[in-house]
Structure formats: C-alpha cells, structure tokens
Amino acid sequence: MSKYLDVQEVANMLGVTPATIYKLINHPEVSKRIEPVNRLTYRGDGGYRFSADSVELVKDQVIKKDLTIADTAKLLNRSKSFVHGLIQEGKLKSYEDIYRGKKTFFIKKEDLEQYNKDVKEKPKGLWETIYDKKTGVFLFQPYFNNGELARVMSINKNGSARAKIMLKTSSIELTLEEALELGWKPTYLIEEKKQVTAYGYARFVFPIPRSLDSVIYQVIDELFKAAGPYNIRVKTDEMLEVEIKKTTLAGITETTEPDLVNRLKTFVHSGEIVLVHNGTVIDPGYSSILMYLPHQTKKELLSEAESKGMKLHDYLTEFFNNKFGLK
Structure with missing residues (x-):
C-alpha cells in the first residue's frame, strides 16, 4: 500500500496535527469524514492509508478561508468572549463550518470591516450607561x-x-x-445615594484620557464617590463630559486636597466650585436663580422645556449657552 498516504503525510499536506486527521476519520457526519482505504484492515497494515482524492475532499474543512473567533479578537484587541457576544447580539455577521474536525465560527473580512464602520458611525451625543x-x-x-x-x-x-x-x-x-x-x-465601591431633586447639573469637560491612571479618571472617581450613581451622567464624544447634580465633596478642601480642587476648577465648564470650611460644593448655579423666580415663570419654563422634549435643566443650559454665546 506504499502508493497511499499515511496519517503523518496527510497531516503535513494539510498543515494540521495527526490528532486532527483522526478526528476527521471518525467524524459523526459521513460527509465530513476523510475515508481511509483500509478502515477494516488498518491494524494489520501498520496504520490508516489514504488516497490523494480523499485528501482533496477534506481540504475545505482544514484550510481557513476566513477569520476565526481568535483571529477577529486579535484584530479588534478584544477577548474571544467579546467577539462571541457580538455574534450572539447580531452585531457581527458570521457563519459556521467545519474546521480541523469541529464546528467553528468564521467571520468574513468584509463583515468585520462593516462592523468597524458601524462602530465609528454610531450616533453621538448619547449619555452612557454608568x-x-x-x-x-x-x-x-x-x-x-x-x-x-x-x-x-x-x-x-x-x-x-x-x-x-x-x-x-x-x-x-x-x-x-x-x-x-x-x-x-x-478598588472601591460607591453608595446608592439619594437622588438630588434640585434643578440643574454642573458640567465638567475633559479631554479623552490617554491612560488608565490619568488624573482625569482620578477626578471622576471622586465625583462618583461623592454623588453616587443617580446624580451623575457621562457622555463620550470628542471630549469626555460629566454632569453632576449639586454635590458636596466632604473633607476635600484647598488645604487637604489642593491638586484635586484645582483640577475641579480647571475642568468645570458650567456651574460653580464653592469652597466651604469642611469641603467643596459643586453647584449647578441654576438652583439659586430658580429660587427667586415667580411660580408662574417656573411653570412656563417647564412647559417650554417639555414642548421641546427636554428636561428643565437641559433647556436652561441651552438657553444660557445661546443667550451668552457659550459652548
């Protein structure tokens, strides 16, 4: 039977291990098997032998035509679980085929390119889930x-x-x-603090941090600790925007944390940083204005905001930005 190929020779031809060839010999689907010419007598023949034609029939199963999950994860700089999630959610097209003796997900390069394009073109200006x-x-x-x-x-x-x-x-x-x-x-957990009902948010605008230990993230850490998750919101576009209800950073003063206070003053875009004897208050600034407005005026402002599908603090922000040419 010297004119036939043994397991090692077939493995070398296909660029796989002998173990993969044995999987193909015993594949549960007959159409996916590689059929030896001596299935019944292979023990006496010193191992399985294959014709060149039988090797050709399984080439498609062991030679990659498209990207595997691992290939895709590497290109995206993500984990394999992340790619699996994209497929399950229908965000990334894929198909299943036999590869090296088992079912495998494949992604076409053009489908990965489309996913990358969709990510880049996702709507901007949306608040993140925080x-x-x-x-x-x-x-x-x-x-x-x-x-x-x-x-x-x-x-x-x-x-x-x-x-x-x-x-x-x-x-x-x-x-x-x-x-x-x-x-x-x-490193730390945050408390679910009571939601502040006063109107308005103070707004901080940061450049996108370049590293995980950036001082920008450290400032945001302190805002989360002080406000809790229900009094803060985040938006990421060209810049990183953080809006926060009236909040007191207890124990944070120019004496105890001068660098942090200075950064709060540097990055605040609207609202006030008010220094008190036992901490630092982040004040949206609208609360004091609304306090002196007649009830009917407040009611009219609220009605106007609702007609535009906006919350009152957002409407006031837009109003003052337009009125005074702020950005």
Missing part, C-alpha cells in the same frame, strides 16, 4: 490585580437581564466575568 445595580459596577470603576490597573469602560444593558460589562487593562479588554475569574478586584 451603573449596573445588580453588580454594583459603575463606569470607569478601577480594578486591580497583582499591581496592574484596569477600568470599566462600558456597561451595555441592551434590554437584557444581565448587563454586558467590559474592563480594559493596559493590553486587552475583558468581560467582567473573565476579570473576576482571573482575580481582578474593585
């Missing part, structure tokens, strides 16, 4: 593992029972579940 009550995780929350820093970079609820939470390290992105399994732990 908190998942079930896990207590919040946006930009710092995690540590063996001295390395990671941060929560997205919380996607998408109407599902379980939020999809992604953390970013210096090199890769992980789901929350992956991070916890690897030993990542949150």
Whole structure:
C-alpha cells in the first residue's frame, strides 16, 4: 500500500496535527469524514492509508478561508468572549463550518470591516450607561490585580437581564466575568445615594484620557464617590463630559486636597466650585436663580422645556449657552 498516504503525510499536506486527521476519520457526519482505504484492515497494515482524492475532499474543512473567533479578537484587541457576544447580539455577521474536525465560527473580512464602520458611525451625543445595580459596577470603576490597573469602560444593558460589562487593562479588554475569574478586584465601591431633586447639573469637560491612571479618571472617581450613581451622567464624544447634580465633596478642601480642587476648577465648564470650611460644593448655579423666580415663570419654563422634549435643566443650559454665546 506504499502508493497511499499515511496519517503523518496527510497531516503535513494539510498543515494540521495527526490528532486532527483522526478526528476527521471518525467524524459523526459521513460527509465530513476523510475515508481511509483500509478502515477494516488498518491494524494489520501498520496504520490508516489514504488516497490523494480523499485528501482533496477534506481540504475545505482544514484550510481557513476566513477569520476565526481568535483571529477577529486579535484584530479588534478584544477577548474571544467579546467577539462571541457580538455574534450572539447580531452585531457581527458570521457563519459556521467545519474546521480541523469541529464546528467553528468564521467571520468574513468584509463583515468585520462593516462592523468597524458601524462602530465609528454610531450616533453621538448619547449619555452612557454608568451603573449596573445588580453588580454594583459603575463606569470607569478601577480594578486591580497583582499591581496592574484596569477600568470599566462600558456597561451595555441592551434590554437584557444581565448587563454586558467590559474592563480594559493596559493590553486587552475583558468581560467582567473573565476579570473576576482571573482575580481582578474593585478598588472601591460607591453608595446608592439619594437622588438630588434640585434643578440643574454642573458640567465638567475633559479631554479623552490617554491612560488608565490619568488624573482625569482620578477626578471622576471622586465625583462618583461623592454623588453616587443617580446624580451623575457621562457622555463620550470628542471630549469626555460629566454632569453632576449639586454635590458636596466632604473633607476635600484647598488645604487637604489642593491638586484635586484645582483640577475641579480647571475642568468645570458650567456651574460653580464653592469652597466651604469642611469641603467643596459643586453647584449647578441654576438652583439659586430658580429660587427667586415667580411660580408662574417656573411653570412656563417647564412647559417650554417639555414642548421641546427636554428636561428643565437641559433647556436652561441651552438657553444660557445661546443667550451668552457659550459652548
């Protein structure tokens, strides 16, 4: 039977391991098998033997035509679980085929290009989901593992029972579940503080941080600690915008934390940073204005805001920006 190929020769031709060839010999689907010419007598023949034609029939199963999950994850600089999630949510097209003896997801390059295009063209100006009550995780929350820093970079609820939470390290992105399994732990938790009912938000505008340990994230950490998840909102476009209800940073003064107070003053875009003896107050500035307006005027302002589909504090922000040429 010297004119036939043995297992090692077939493996070399196809660029796979002998173990893959044995999987193909015993594949549960007959149409996917590689059929040896001596299935019944292979023991006496010193192993399986194959014709060149039978090898040709299985080439498509073992030679990659498109991107695997691992290939796609590497190109996106994400985890394989993240790519699986995109496929399950219908955000990334894929198809299943046999590869090296088992069913595998494949992604065409043009479909990956379309996904990247869709991500770049996603609508701007939307407020981010910043908190998942079930896990207590919040946006930009710092995690540590063996001295390395990671941060929560997205919380996607998408109407599902379980939020999809992604953390970013210096090199890769992980789901929350992956991070916890690897030993990542949150540096601190935040309290679900009572929602502030006073009108208005103070607005901070930051450049997009270049590193996970950026002082910008450190400032936002302090805002989350002081305000809790229900009095703050975040938007990320060309800049990182944080809006916060009237909040007191207890114990943060020019004496105790001069750098932090200076950064709050530097990045505040609307609202006031008020220094008091035992802390720093972030005041939207609208509360004192509204306090002196007649009830009927406030009612008219609220009606005008509702007619534009806006909340009152957003309407006032737009009004003053337009009135005084602010940005």
